[in-house]
Amino acid sequence: MEVINTFMTWIFKNRIGQIEKFKNNPLEIQREILFKLIHTAKDTEFGKKHHFRQISSYKDFNQWIPVHDYEAIMPYIQQTMKGRQNVIWPTPINWFSKSSGTTGSRSKFIPVSPESLEDCHFKGGKDMLSLYVNNYPETKLFTGKSLSIGGSLQTNPLDVNKNSSSGDISAVIMRNLPKWAQLARTPSLEVALMSEWEEKIAKMAQETIKENVTSLTGVPTWTLVLIKKVLEITHSDNILEIWPNLEVFFHGAVAFGPYRNLFQNLIPSKNMHYMETYNASEGFFGIQDQKNSEELLLMLDYGIFYEFIPMEDFQNNDPEIIPLDQVETGKNYAILITTNAGLWRYKIGDTVKFTSTRPYRFKISGRTKHFINAFGEELIVENAEKAIENTCKRTGTSISNFTAAPVYFGENQEQGTHEWIIEFVELPKDNAFFTSVLDEELRMENSDYDAKRYRDMVLKIPIVHFAAQGLFEKWLKSKGKLGGQNKVPRLSNDREYLEEILKLL
Structure with a gap:
């Protein structure tokens, strides 16, 4: 396992050069992504309707493509869910992330294209590991397994031919992981994707007790539930009695601050690390790249073009929209994204505050509706x-x-x-x-x-x-x-x- 750990650490360290490239050339990278997205989707139904072939500048993009909330873009997504392709993106879309940004009665289904899986979500996971091993070069992460808590999958409710599926983005990612990544994680896919959560947590605990778990990945709330179930089953005082080589928790979805003390009590080790990620149904946006900072690095080469609305202008009928080069530190912005899954100038509902523009680092400040x-x-x-x-x-x-x-x-x-x-x-x-x-x-x-x-x-x-x-x-x-x-x-x-x-x- 030491040989594997050394080899994998070397592999993931090599990505740092690409991360440094977009940190040093953020605006050029973003411009390239914008026009690549427009060129790729020019012959889709959405592209034809919004004159993609005539767009030659950001000014054209801003003028001809409207801002969308979910209600506005939903008709295009529903057509795609019914099996009609080339509506908002040219490559086949057979996966839909069931968004749970709110707990309202109506679910949102976000398209997940092959490009967004490979060049965004998977790339984000690789970069998370890359930044971690560069910050902690003595890591033994790859001598054991990653315990990941995912969601569940269902058949796409609008697809009469049953050729596509929907579910939490974590479940969509997990189901499509390459074989090498499946071998490096626990529990089994069958258990990880169960839909009945009480039974799922119990089976996850039973399956993972005997594994050499070196990392945890998931939402803090459900990770705590699992840890407590493991401690209950084993009658242990802390989780290091079960997983002595545990060294990092990759977390996201909710702020970690209120949970930090609880995790430190359950994992009493000064060598335990906590690393935040910002991965949503719509894309992978940010990773904590510095050891002693809670700021997130905006990941700029994932096939996503970013724009922002100052929150003081958000409620206006015609709000000001600015690209990345015009953001200021300390101001509260709503995020707009254009993605390689066919989301065009889409309001994801999150707000951020930039702490730095060289490179672009930020903190999640809340929700536009929360x-x-x-x-x-x-x-x-x-x-x-x-x-x-x-x-x-x-x-x-x-x-x-x-x-x-x-x-x-x-x-x-x-x-x-x-x-x-x-x-x-x-x-x-x-x-x-x-x-x-x-x-x-x-x-x-x-x-x-x-x-x-x-x-x-x-x-x-x-x-x-x-x-x-x-x-x-x-x-x-x-x-x-x-x-x-x-x-x-x-x-x-x-x-x-x-x-x-x-x-x-």
Whole structure:
């Protein structure tokens, strides 16, 4: 295994030259990608309709191709799902990622082309390993296996010929991995793609207990569920008793800060590393490339062309749209992507803040629809997650999940407030103190919230419901959203999710 580890480490180190190329020439790379996408799709139905053959500049692209949300591009996707090809992309599309960016009742199906699988999602996984082995050249990662927690697959519901499939992007990727990658992972594909999550977690635990697991890949919430199941079965105190060579957790989908202490308790090793990725149904966008920084490097050569909408302009009927060369650090942007799977100027619903433009590094700041701005406080997910993380540190607590929504002015209520439901690993000893600290941290993270909290003139101190573990899992299960990349919405400007969860308390 040492020979294999040495060889694989050498292989993955060699990609660094290509990463340095797009870091040093970001705008040239992005321009090349834009015109390659346009040229490739010029004879699709979408390309003909939007004059792709006549586009010779970014100005033309901006003028002739409209911005799309899911509702706008859905008719093209549905035609493709019904088996009609060359609609939005020329190569056959037989896979659709079932998006779970929200927990609404209507699912989104994102096309996954052969190019997006190979040149985006797979490439992102390889680059994740490349950056890791370059940061940690003494790694023994390839002496063992990667334990990956994926979703499940179903037949495409609109395909009468049953020639295509849909499912979580993690499941689509896992099902299409090359043989060498399948041999390097655990559990078996049969178990990894099971749809019944309670049975799946139990079988994953049983299958992986005897494996030499050196890395974990997945969403923090479900990875914790699996780890605890393994500890329960083996009657162990920490996971290193089972997997002594575990050295890294590649995580994504939700902010890791609120979970860090919990993972460090379950994996008590100073040599354990945590590396964030930003991989969504629509594409692989970013990787944490520095050891001691939580910033993500924007991956610019994956067949994706990026544009951005300043969030202060987002709600306008004709918002300002800017390409990569015009972004500024510290500003909040909504992301637009044009991809090698036929998404054209598509709003993915995420927001980012750039921390650097040489190279382009950023932090995920939230969702365009997941925020609270009921009273002018403009509280975004980034603020809430950082406040929760700091509150847990100050109070010595660990959480599993949370959600929050506003309490609006009523007939007998002159001030509004925010109402939180927080699920704890261990409930705080002093609920009032936790609430007070959370309020303080929110005020420190967000000046608009702080201003509205001044002397309780607009906002009162938050209402916090303290829940034991299992509440949010129960709610997700009731919505048919248990497992995969489904997640609880952190913030909402209405009370729909909060009211549903409150009924389960």
